[in-house]
């Protein structure tokens with residue numbers, strides 16, 4: 001038996017030229033489609049064996065990463081209307097600070113500033129990106145799209161340094177407010193049956209370059225903080241950007257998680273490794289494409305034509 005685990009981030013009607021959220025209407029079409037074609041199951045309870053599917057339909061689960069507040073405003077009404085279970089994975093530092101993850105902030109500051117140049121001193125980024133200027137929005141968006149995937153791969157200290165350099169130069173943009181769920185809201189969601197898990201403490205890429213002690217610290221402290229807030233250590237860790245390796249999996253298990261979620265467009269076969277559960281990310285795009293992703297045809301087409309798998313730098 002297999003289960004398709006779908007991944008969402010933001011659901012709201014506000015346009016974003018870098019990382020468009022899924023609109024509430026698109027989200028409702030998705031949930032309606034899933035409800036009609038699958039049995040939508042609670043991911044963690046099903047994998048733990050506590051929830052028994054009816055077996056009359058294919059299985060799928062709905063998950064959200066990052067913990068944006070638009071989940072309450074735009075996703076929950078649809079989730080409640082169609083009575084489907086869902087799971088959400090929060091970044092504990094973002095809950096504490098009420099600020100979005102650095103991936104969002106980097107885009108937000110650059111998009112909203114009126115300055116037209118940015119200098120970054122860092123040996124960790126290519127020389128071509130250290131002195132930048134742009135003449136219009138298109139050029140600025142191009143720059144953000146070049147920068148984002150590189151920031152994801154550099155050291156944590158290097159990234160924080162670059163974020164600070166950026167904030168020193170961009171003084172005409174205020175921190176975005178009220179974008180993230182707070183602990184009271186997370187407790188309310190838990191009481192409504194939403195499964196709450198960890199998406200780390202500060203959203204680092206847990207790649208081979210990330211120190212193992214830091215991996216342990218990230219996974220353990222975020223789990224403990226969630227336990228302090230909602231009363232139980234989270235069942236699952238969602239690896240930031242879906243990045244993990246065998247040591248990350250081992251540490252996740254050691255600190256107390258029962259499963260780990262990544263991002264790969266394929267179903268999860270029950271009883272496969274619980275620490276590399278693939279999830280199929282869904283995007284803001286025409287509905288027929290989303291339908292292809294949900295029923296697996298897009299992957300088949302991509303395999304046939306050897307098209308590059310799309311990896312979104314903001315995940």
Ligand SMILES: [Zn+2]
Nearest residue numbers: 065066241315
């Ligand atoms: Zn994330």
